[in-house]
Amino acid sequence: MSTATDLPEHPATATDDGRALRRMQFGWYINDWANAAFSATVLTVFLGPYLTSIAKEAADAQGNVHPLGLSIRAGSFFPYTVSFSVLLSVGAMLLLGTVADRTGRHKELMCGAAYVGSAATMGMFFLGGDRYLLGGGLLVVANIAYAVSVALSYAYLPGLASPDERDKVSSKGWAYGYAGGGLLLIANLALFQGHDAFGLSSGTAVRICLASAGLWWAIFTLVPLLRLPSRAGVLPGRPGVPAARVGGAPDGKDAEPAAGSLRELGRTLRGMRRYPLTLLYLGAFLCYNDGIQTVVSQASLYGSEELGMDQTSLVVAVLLVQIVAIGGALLLGRIAHRFGAKSTILGSLVGWVVTLALGYFMPAHQPAWFYALACMIGLVLGGSQALSRSLFSHMIPAGREAEYFSVYKVSDRGTSWMGPLVFGLAYQITGSYRSAIISLLVFFVIGFAVLLKVPVRRAIEAVGNPVPERL
Numbered sequence: 001m002s003t004a005t006d007l008p009e010h011p012a013t014a015t016d017d018g019r020a021l022r023r024m025q026f027g028w029y030i031n032d033w034a035n036a037a038f039s040a041t042v043l044t045v046f047l048g049p050y051l052t053s054i055a056k057e058a059a060d061a062q063g064n065v066h067p068l069g070l071s072i073r074a075g076s077f078f079p080y081t082v083s084f085s086v087l088l089s090v091g092a093m094l095l096l097g098t099v100a101d102r103t104g105r106h107k108e109l110m111c112g113a114a115y116v117g118s119a120a121t122m123g124m125f126f127l128g129g130d131r132y133l134l135g136g137g138l139l140v141v142a143n144i145a146y147a148v149s150v151a152l153s154y155a156y157l158p159g160l161a162s163p164d165e166r167d168k169v170s171s172k173g174w175a176y177g178y179a180g181g182g183l184l185l186i187a188n189l190a191l192f193q194g195h196d197a198f199g200l201s202s203g204t205a206v207r208i209c210l211a212s213a214g215l216w217w218a219i220f221t222l223v224p225l226l227r228l229p230s231r232a233g234v235l236p237g238r239p240g241v242p243a244a245r246v247g248g249a250p251d252g253k254d255a256e257p258a259a260g261s262l263r264e265l266g267r268t269l270r271g272m273r274r275y276p277l278t279l280l281y282l283g284a285f286l287c288y289n290d291g292i293q294t295v296v297s298q299a300s301l302y303g304s305e306e307l308g309m310d311q312t313s314l315v316v317a318v319l320l321v322q323i324v325a326i327g328g329a330l331l332l333g334r335i336a337h338r339f340g341a342k343s344t345i346l347g348s349l350v351g352w353v354v355t356l357a358l359g360y361f362m363p364a365h366q367p368a369w370f371y372a373l374a375c376m377i378g379l380v381l382g383g384s385q386a387l388s389r390s391l392f393s394h395m396i397p398a399g400r401e402a403e404y405f406s407v408y409k410v411s412d413r414g415t416s417w418m419g420p421l422v423f424g425l426a427y428q429i430t431g432s433y434r435s436a437i438i439s440l441l442v443f444f445v446i447g448f449a450v451l452l453k454v455p456v457r458r459a460i461e462a463v464g465n466p467v468p469e470r471l
Contacts, residue, residue, distance in 0.1 A: 033176045055132040159232065288352070317370055329386050340456075351376070
């Protein structure tokens with residue numbers, strides 16, 4: 001059974017302690033740098049339009065494909081596949097999150113999932129022709145692995161920053177992610193634009209770009225593998241932060257991590273009922289982040305199919321999102337330091353509503369307008385997610401960070417099947433991606449209304465955590 005002595009000891013001196021903490025923070029930042037390549041290059045830019053074109057090649061005379069015997073529009077295959085993969089990731093995140101708590105192997109499971117995801121992403125090099133089912137299968141595997149890896153990384157946040165520093169550290173992590181994803185996109189843009197000079201077809205260039213994201217993910221995951229401790233959560237020796245509850249089966253059955261983790265998960269979910277304000281916040285996050293995730297995953301599809309943007313314009317737009325989001329994440333972090341995280345998140349949700357409305361009315365075949373829309377998305381994207389993560393970290397009982405962050409990530413990834421499903425159904429019914437994009441407004445409006453009712457200070461006090469100076 002695990003004991004407190006299994007946890008790594010902090011250095012004796014304050015200087016060494018600070019240096020060790022900065023080393024771990026950097027490893028955590030680079031984890032975002034690594035996996036953002038999958039989110040930006042694969043989900044946001046290249047795979048949606050490319051997989052849709054492959055599905056259209058395999059479609060029948062009515063424009064339908066038939067995966068698993070179902071008849072669906074070829075244009076709906078990508079959003080439906082994203083929705084399906086996220087549904088499957090729910091069970092994977094919950095099970096592996098609780099296994100990590102019981103075994104103390106957060107880093108090993110986090111990085112293992114990253115390498116499974118990177119391998120599936122590199123396998124996308126072999127897409128082509130009418131192999132839409134291969135593309136769908138690789139997307140499912142990679143997206144599940146991505147969700148698990150990110151969920152486990154969130155559990156490190158409370159151990160890497162004091163309550164008053166958490167918004168800053170969380171925002172910096174998101175900024176690193178956008179910087180890493182953006183840097184790879186610059187290289188991919190150069191490759192795609194110059195594919196003729198390299199003697200490549202546009203399809204081959206796209207497949208190389210997809211595979212490059214998997215290679216990038218695999219290489220930079222070595223940094224958190226070397227710098228983060230095995231166990232996440234609150235680390236000992238951190239001034240002003242309570243010591244972490246040590247995992248381990250209460251009945252001494254650590255040899256049965258899966259079965260024990262299911263029991264532990266049940267206890268966690270039942271115990272959450274004691275903190276209804278934390279659940280209320282999760283409900284708000286469930287709604288508005290579902291809209292955010294869907295906009296991110298379907299933006300390139302909307303741009304290519306409805307607005308007539310070519311592949312180069314799509315890559316430039318997403319690159320703008322990445323660049324602006326670096327400053328946006330840091331800017332909203334500074335605004336939160338002055339006005340509080342809740343007020344800043346609410347303001348960002350207003351920005352999302354305005355952005356979607358402008359996207360609905362945007363004229364087709366006008367790259368300049370599309371680039372302006374990308375900048376608006378970048379401004380609110382990183383900050384809204386980074387601050388949501390740090391705000392939630394205050395509302396969970398000390399010592400149960402990994403368990404609660406697994407449930408939080410289910411609210412992040414696990415519920416975002418609704419947005420792609422609504423998006424896909426809207427297109428299925430109307431045949432218009434404009435109707436599909438405007439249908440996502442409901443998630444931001446409901447999320448704003450619920451978050452407005454969350455008494456953040458009372459929620460933090462209810463779990464016994466210190467209240468930051470500004471909320």
